[in-house]
Amino acid sequence: MKKLLAIILSLCAVFLVSCSRTVKMSFAEDGTLTGGGVSYKFAPVGYEPTYQGEEYAVIKGTLEEKLYKIGDCDPEKWLATEYSGAATLVYYSTDITLPTLQEMEPTLCFICEQEANAFSVYTVGENEETREHDLQVISQLVEMLKDGDENEIWPRSDVNYTYNLKFYSPDWEAIYYNVVYAVCGGGNFLYDRVTGNCVNAGSLLEEYYESMNTEENDS
Secondary structure, three states: OHHHHHHHHHHHHHHHHHHHHOEEEEEOOOOOEEEOOEEEEEOOOOEEEOOEEEEEEEEOOOOOOEEEEEOOOOOOOEEEOOOEOEOOOEEEEOOOOOOOHHHHOOOEEEEEEOOOOOOEEEEEOOOHHHHHHHHHHHHHHHHHHHHOOOOOOOOOOOEEEEEEEEEEOHHHOOEEEEEEEEEEOOEEEEEEOOOOOEEEOOOOOHHHHHHHHHHHHHO
Protein backbone atom coordinates (compact mmCIF):
# COMPACT_ATOMS: atom_id res chain seq x y z
CA MET A 1 0.00 0.00 0.00
CA LYS A 2 2.81 2.38 0.90
CA LYS A 3 4.55 1.59 -2.40
CA LEU A 4 1.33 2.29 -4.35
CA LEU A 5 0.86 5.58 -2.50
CA ALA A 6 4.45 6.58 -3.29
CA ILE A 7 3.88 5.90 -7.00
CA ILE A 8 0.66 7.95 -7.02
CA LEU A 9 2.34 10.86 -5.24
CA SER A 10 5.26 10.68 -7.67
CA LEU A 11 2.93 10.80 -10.67
CA CYS A 12 1.04 13.72 -9.15
CA ALA A 13 4.29 15.59 -8.61
CA VAL A 14 5.28 15.07 -12.25
CA PHE A 15 1.85 16.23 -13.38
CA LEU A 16 2.00 19.36 -11.21
CA VAL A 17 5.50 20.26 -12.41
CA SER A 18 4.38 19.78 -16.01
CA CYS A 19 1.34 22.00 -15.47
CA SER A 20 3.37 24.67 -13.71
CA ARG A 21 5.68 24.90 -16.72
CA THR A 22 2.80 25.56 -19.13
CA VAL A 23 2.54 29.30 -19.64
CA LYS A 24 -1.01 30.64 -19.25
CA MET A 25 -1.92 33.23 -21.88
CA SER A 26 -4.87 35.47 -22.62
CA PHE A 27 -5.88 38.10 -25.14
CA ALA A 28 -5.56 41.76 -24.19
CA GLU A 29 -8.08 44.42 -25.26
CA ASP A 30 -5.87 45.45 -28.19
CA GLY A 31 -5.90 41.89 -29.56
CA THR A 32 -2.37 40.94 -28.54
CA LEU A 33 -1.75 37.66 -26.78
CA THR A 34 0.04 38.03 -23.47
CA GLY A 35 1.63 35.63 -21.01
CA GLY A 36 4.93 34.99 -19.29
CA GLY A 37 5.77 38.68 -19.52
CA VAL A 38 5.67 38.64 -23.34
CA SER A 39 3.14 40.02 -25.82
CA TYR A 40 2.50 38.41 -29.20
CA LYS A 41 0.70 39.23 -32.43
CA PHE A 42 -0.52 36.59 -34.85
CA ALA A 43 0.85 36.51 -38.37
CA PRO A 44 -1.39 36.57 -41.45
CA VAL A 45 -2.17 33.22 -43.08
CA GLY A 46 0.74 32.69 -45.44
CA TYR A 47 3.35 32.63 -42.69
CA GLU A 48 3.76 29.04 -41.56
CA PRO A 49 5.87 27.49 -38.79
CA THR A 50 8.79 25.41 -40.01
CA TYR A 51 8.48 22.77 -37.31
CA GLN A 52 6.18 21.99 -34.39
CA GLY A 53 8.12 21.70 -31.15
CA GLU A 54 6.98 20.81 -27.66
CA GLU A 55 3.93 22.27 -25.97
CA TYR A 56 4.71 25.59 -24.30
CA ALA A 57 1.54 27.51 -23.47
CA VAL A 58 -2.24 27.43 -23.34
CA ILE A 59 -4.66 30.22 -24.16
CA LYS A 60 -7.09 30.63 -21.27
CA GLY A 61 -10.75 30.38 -22.21
CA THR A 62 -13.42 27.91 -23.20
CA LEU A 63 -11.30 26.02 -25.76
CA GLU A 64 -7.99 26.16 -23.84
CA GLU A 65 -6.07 26.16 -27.15
CA LYS A 66 -2.51 24.87 -26.87
CA LEU A 67 0.51 26.69 -28.29
CA TYR A 68 3.79 25.09 -29.25
CA LYS A 69 7.40 26.08 -29.66
CA ILE A 70 8.65 26.30 -33.22
CA GLY A 71 11.53 23.85 -33.28
CA ASP A 72 14.36 25.18 -31.14
CA CYS A 73 13.44 28.83 -31.69
CA ASP A 74 13.04 31.08 -28.65
CA PRO A 75 9.41 30.68 -27.47
CA GLU A 76 9.47 34.28 -26.24
CA LYS A 77 9.80 35.25 -29.90
CA TRP A 78 7.84 32.57 -31.80
CA LEU A 79 4.93 30.23 -31.04
CA ALA A 80 2.39 28.35 -33.16
CA THR A 81 -0.91 26.55 -32.86
CA GLU A 82 -1.06 22.79 -33.45
CA TYR A 83 0.19 22.08 -36.95
CA SER A 84 -2.52 22.02 -39.63
CA GLY A 85 -0.61 22.88 -42.78
CA ALA A 86 -0.93 26.32 -44.32
CA ALA A 87 -3.74 27.21 -41.88
CA THR A 88 -1.45 26.94 -38.82
CA LEU A 89 -1.29 30.22 -36.92
CA VAL A 90 2.08 31.73 -36.06
CA TYR A 91 2.38 34.04 -33.05
CA TYR A 92 5.38 36.36 -32.91
CA SER A 93 6.71 38.78 -30.31
CA THR A 94 5.54 42.38 -30.66
CA ASP A 95 9.26 43.27 -30.69
CA ILE A 96 9.61 41.56 -34.08
CA THR A 97 8.66 43.05 -37.44
CA LEU A 98 7.53 40.34 -39.84
CA PRO A 99 9.52 40.31 -43.07
CA THR A 100 7.93 40.50 -46.49
CA LEU A 101 8.81 37.70 -48.88
CA GLN A 102 11.39 39.98 -50.48
CA GLU A 103 12.91 40.93 -47.12
CA MET A 104 13.27 37.26 -46.20
CA GLU A 105 15.63 36.75 -49.16
CA PRO A 106 14.75 33.04 -49.43
CA THR A 107 17.36 30.53 -50.58
CA LEU A 108 15.10 27.47 -50.74
CA CYS A 109 11.64 26.85 -52.14
CA PHE A 110 9.82 23.65 -51.17
CA ILE A 111 7.22 22.50 -53.70
CA CYS A 112 4.58 20.70 -51.63
CA GLU A 113 1.52 18.70 -52.51
CA GLN A 114 -1.66 20.53 -51.52
CA GLU A 115 -3.16 17.35 -50.07
CA ALA A 116 -0.10 16.60 -47.93
CA ASN A 117 1.52 19.98 -47.51
CA ALA A 118 3.73 18.93 -44.63
CA PHE A 119 5.95 17.14 -47.14
CA SER A 120 8.03 18.56 -49.96
CA VAL A 121 7.96 16.72 -53.28
CA TYR A 122 10.80 18.84 -54.69
CA THR A 123 13.17 21.40 -53.18
CA VAL A 124 14.34 24.21 -55.44
CA GLY A 125 17.82 25.27 -54.35
CA GLU A 126 18.86 22.03 -52.68
CA ASN A 127 20.84 20.50 -55.54
CA GLU A 128 24.43 21.78 -55.51
CA GLU A 129 24.83 21.13 -59.25
CA THR A 130 21.89 23.37 -60.18
CA ARG A 131 22.00 25.73 -57.19
CA GLU A 132 22.99 28.87 -59.11
CA HIS A 133 20.16 28.36 -61.60
CA ASP A 134 17.71 27.48 -58.82
CA LEU A 135 18.54 30.66 -56.90
CA GLN A 136 17.80 32.67 -60.04
CA VAL A 137 14.42 30.94 -60.34
CA ILE A 138 13.60 31.69 -56.68
CA SER A 139 14.63 35.31 -57.20
CA GLN A 140 12.37 35.58 -60.27
CA LEU A 141 9.41 34.16 -58.37
CA VAL A 142 9.95 36.63 -55.53
CA GLU A 143 10.20 39.56 -57.95
CA MET A 144 7.02 38.49 -59.75
CA LEU A 145 5.08 38.56 -56.51
CA LYS A 146 6.67 41.83 -55.44
CA ASP A 147 5.71 43.69 -58.61
CA GLY A 148 2.24 42.21 -59.07
CA ASP A 149 1.85 44.35 -62.20
CA GLU A 150 -0.24 41.75 -64.02
CA ASN A 151 -2.63 41.13 -61.12
CA GLU A 152 -4.68 38.13 -62.23
CA ILE A 153 -8.07 36.90 -61.05
CA TRP A 154 -8.16 34.71 -57.94
CA PRO A 155 -9.77 32.32 -57.15
CA ARG A 156 -9.78 30.66 -60.57
CA SER A 157 -12.26 28.24 -62.13
CA ASP A 158 -9.72 26.51 -64.42
CA VAL A 159 -7.43 24.95 -61.78
CA ASN A 160 -6.10 21.49 -62.67
CA TYR A 161 -3.64 21.05 -59.84
CA THR A 162 -2.41 23.02 -56.85
CA TYR A 163 0.89 23.11 -54.97
CA ASN A 164 2.10 25.08 -51.98
CA LEU A 165 5.43 26.84 -52.41
CA LYS A 166 7.19 27.25 -49.06
CA PHE A 167 9.95 29.82 -49.25
CA TYR A 168 12.67 29.51 -46.60
CA SER A 169 15.55 31.69 -45.46
CA PRO A 170 18.14 30.68 -42.83
CA ASP A 171 17.80 34.22 -41.46
CA TRP A 172 14.18 33.44 -40.52
CA GLU A 173 14.38 29.84 -39.33
CA ALA A 174 11.00 29.88 -37.55
CA ILE A 175 8.84 30.54 -40.60
CA TYR A 176 8.03 29.62 -44.17
CA TYR A 177 6.37 32.10 -46.50
CA ASN A 178 3.67 29.95 -48.13
CA VAL A 179 2.42 30.83 -51.62
CA VAL A 180 -0.17 28.94 -53.68
CA TYR A 181 0.97 27.69 -57.10
CA ALA A 182 -1.90 26.67 -59.38
CA VAL A 183 -1.53 24.78 -62.65
CA CYS A 184 -4.54 25.98 -64.64
CA GLY A 185 -6.05 25.62 -68.07
CA GLY A 186 -5.15 29.25 -68.77
CA GLY A 187 -1.58 29.14 -67.42
CA ASN A 188 0.35 28.72 -64.19
CA PHE A 189 -0.38 31.18 -61.40
CA LEU A 190 1.11 32.28 -58.08
CA TYR A 191 -1.23 33.52 -55.37
CA ASP A 192 0.14 35.32 -52.30
CA ARG A 193 -2.28 34.99 -49.36
CA VAL A 194 -0.57 37.82 -47.48
CA THR A 195 -0.70 40.53 -50.14
CA GLY A 196 -3.56 39.18 -52.28
CA ASN A 197 -1.38 39.36 -55.41
CA CYS A 198 -1.97 36.79 -58.14
CA VAL A 199 0.49 36.66 -61.06
CA ASN A 200 1.14 34.47 -64.07
CA ALA A 201 4.33 32.47 -63.43
CA GLY A 202 4.59 31.22 -67.00
CA SER A 203 6.70 28.06 -67.35
CA LEU A 204 9.20 29.02 -64.65
CA LEU A 205 8.52 26.02 -62.38
CA GLU A 206 7.49 23.44 -64.96
CA GLU A 207 10.97 21.92 -65.22
CA TYR A 208 10.77 20.89 -61.55
CA TYR A 209 7.40 19.22 -61.24
CA GLU A 210 7.52 17.78 -64.76
CA SER A 211 10.85 16.11 -64.01
CA MET A 212 9.34 14.85 -60.76
CA ASN A 213 6.38 13.32 -62.63
CA THR A 214 8.76 11.73 -65.16
CA GLU A 215 10.75 10.07 -62.35
CA GLU A 216 7.53 8.72 -60.81
CA ASN A 217 6.40 7.26 -64.13
CA ASP A 218 9.82 5.63 -64.73
CA SER A 219 9.65 3.95 -61.35
